[in-house]
Amino acid sequence: MAADHVILSIDQGTTSSRALVFGKTGEQLAVAQREFRQIYPEDGWVEHDAAEIWRDTVEVCREALKKAGSPSIAGIGITNQRETIVLWERASGKPLHHAIVWQDRRTAGLCETLRAEGKEAVVQEKTGLLLDPYFSGTKLAWLLDNVEGARERAAKGELAAGTIDSWLIWNLTGGKAHVTDATNASRTLLFNIRTQDWDDEILGWFDIPRALLPEVKDCCARFGVAGKEVLGAEVPILGVAGDQQAAFIGQACFEPGMMKSTYGTGCFALVNTGTEFVASQNRLLTTVGYRLGGETHYALEGSIFMAGATIQWLRDEMKLIKSAADSEKLAAEADPDGHVILVPAFTGLGAPYWDPHARGAILGMTRDTHAADIVRAGVESVSFQTRDLMEAMGADMKGAGLSRPNALRVDGGMAANNWFLQNLTDMIGCPVERPEVIETTALGAAYLAGLEAGLFQSPADISAKWRCDRHFDPALAGADADRRYGRWKEAVGRILSR
Numbered sequence: 237m238a239a240d241h242v243i244l245s246i247d248q249g250t251t252s253s254r255a256l257v258f259g260k261t262g263e264q265l266a267v268a269q270r271e272f273r274q275i276y277p278e279d280g281w282v283e284h285d286a287a288e289i290w291r292d293t294v295e296v297c298r299e300a301l302k303k304a305g306s307p308s309i310a311g312i313g314i315t316n317q318r319e320t321i322v323l324w325e326r327a328s329g330k331p332l333h334h335a336i337v338w339q340d341r342r343t344a345g346l347c348e349t350l351r352a353e354g355k356e357a358v359v360q361e362k363t364g365l366l367l368d369p370y371f372s373g374t375k376l377a378w379l380l381d382n383v384e385g386a387r388e389r390a391a392k393g394e395l396a397a398g399t400i401d402s403w404l405i406w407n408l409t410g411g412k413a414h415v416t417d418a419t420n421a422s423r424t425l426l427f428n429i430r431t432q433d434w435d436d437e438i439l440g441w442f443d444i445p446r447a448l449l450p451e452v453k454d455c456c457a458r459f460g461v462a463g464k465e466v467l468g469a470e471v472p473i474l475g476v477a478g479d480q481q482a483a484f485i486g487q488a489c490f491e492p493g494m495m496k497s498t499y500g501t502g503c504f505a506l507v508n509t510g511t512e513f514v515a516s517q518n519r520l521l522t523t524v525g526y527r528l529g530g531e532t533h534y535a536l537e538g539s540i541f542m543a544g545a546t547i548q549w550l551r552d553e554m555k556l557i558k559s560a561a562d563s564e565k566l567a568a569e570a571d572p573d574g575h576v577i578l579v580p581a582f583t584g585l586g587a588p589y590w591d592p593h594a595r596g597a598i599l600g601m602t603r604d605t606h607a608a609d610i611v612r613a614g615v616e617s618v619s620f621q622t623r624d625l626m627e628a629m630g631a632d633m634k635g636a637g638l639s640r641p642n643a644l645r646v647d648g649g650m651a652a653n654n655w656f657l658q659n660l661t662d663m664i665g666c667p668v669e670r671p672e673v674i675e676t677t678a679l680g681a682a683y684l685a686g687l688e689a690g691l692f693q694s695p696a697d698i699s700a701k702w703r704c705d706r707h708f709d710p711a712l713a714g715a716d717a718d719r720r721y722g723r724w725k726e727a728v729g730r731i732l733s734r
């Protein structure tokens with residue numbers, strides 16, 4: 237690879253599309269970003285305009301490359317919001333409907349019907365997931381049922397469907413490649429993560445023809461070639477992973493027991509369980525962590541819907557802070573022995589509760605409760621929820637004969653908050669490590685492309701690049717942490733709907 241060769245990393249997230257240019261040692265050279273429209277047609281529905289996502293993606297790629305001095309590109313890495321599904325016409329490449337976003341709850345009824353039919357055990361056994369509208373399968377069934385003529389046209393092979401990575405690759409290659417990677421496939425509810433193939437039984441429930449779905453590749457592979465008209469030269473697409481798995485790779489969690497947690501809007505924690513499928517007994521998800529050289533490495537995942545979003549709520553709705561960063565100062569000023577607990581179940585609770593009907597609450601207030609105490613409770617709620625996940629993961633790991641994580645690698649916007657990270661390490665009783673490079677998602681996609689391009693020889697090369705910015709050790713006595721956590725469990729018990 238020539239000295240001026242770079243990796244172009246596309247990070248297509250829930251609220252913005254970004255492109256980052258990385259040099260050959262993984263250094264960030266340029267970035268460009270566009271926020272895009274969130275479409276809420278009905279209560280609980282969330283859609284994106286897939287055509288807008290594609291247009292923005294091309295623009296940010298061109299802008300980032302220009303900022304980097306228009307270098308030649310060795311390859312493209314793609315990482316994306318997961319589960320969000322697009323249905324398009326093969327002939328024209330036009331979407332038949334807005335993309336249905338992972339947060340969309342419109343298929344809750346269908347999930348409940350399938351659960352009543354006893355199908356959740358099959359879903360768990362084959363896909364590692366649960367019957368929740370979060371995943372793509374029921375959303376795709378909704379599109380086929382509600383877009384006029386879609387079922388007939390799908391049966392005739394006129395349509396294509398895929399997650400956002402698949403949609404971007406189709407467009408980058410001018411419709412030549414209809415592909416995805418194993419991590420994205422593992423979030424669809426349609427992919428058997430044991431056999432690494434679309435599952436005919438589950439496809440049958442939804443009457444989804446196999447031909448509608450993309451070919452599934454390793455995370456490092458030849459996904460296709462972006463046409464000259466897109467970036468001015470033909471560029472191979474060499475690495476793909478869903479955003480949480482890309483962060484897992486960016487954090488170099490390549491050994492069983494290694495764990496990362498990304499604190500953005502929500503929080504997604506993944507722990508490496510090696511090449512064995514570990515079925516969760518504690519309502520966590522089993523998912524593909526990464527697939528390299530045909531070998532699948534599994535992870536247990538816990539998904540929390542409200543992490544940084546709780547801080548946004550304190551800022552925008554409660555007006556208790558002016559900026560997210562203010563939460564650090566206020567939390568430090570709060571009464572350290574305060575009993576206020578905030579349960580941010582604004583859209584229900586995710587793992588391990590999976591209660592879409594639970595709603596938020598603030599408990600334990602007294603006449604001398606201050607704004608700072610409520611802010612602290614908001615920040616602390618993210619630590620409590622992480623402990624919920626750690627306890628579930630610890631139990632699942634023990635059940636599988638694996639050791640518990642001995643450190644938690646963190647990233648995402650909220651990982652900038654030092655008070656939060658100290659509170660987190662105190663609550664989970666395990667060291668917390670923040671890396672020097674916080675852009676772990678885009679970096680992970682760049683690493684995947686770099687591996688395929690031959691820039692890095694193996695995951696060990698990537699592990700060697702990981703650098704700790706700050707290490708946090710528990711300073712609170714375990715009994716005190718347990719007492720606080722007990723109050724959280726009690727508060728959650730009060731707001732669960734069942």
Ligand SMILES: Nc1ncnc2c1ncn2[C@@H]1O[C@H](COP(=O)(O)OP(=O)(O)O)[C@@H](O)[C@H]1O
Nearest residue numbers: 500501544545547548560561648649650652653
């Ligand atoms: N210093 C801080 N303390 C607490 N939360 C923060 C801080 N800085 C940013 N955040 C939160 O982090 C989130 C943004 O992180 P980011 O990783 O960009 O999220 P996403 O990729 O989901 O948009 C916001 O919800 C914001 O409230």
Ligand SMILES: O=P(O)(O)OC[C@H](O)CO
Nearest residue numbers: 249250317318338479500
């Ligand atoms: O785009 P993000 O960072 O909000 O991540 C979304 C997740 O991939 C949803 O599973």
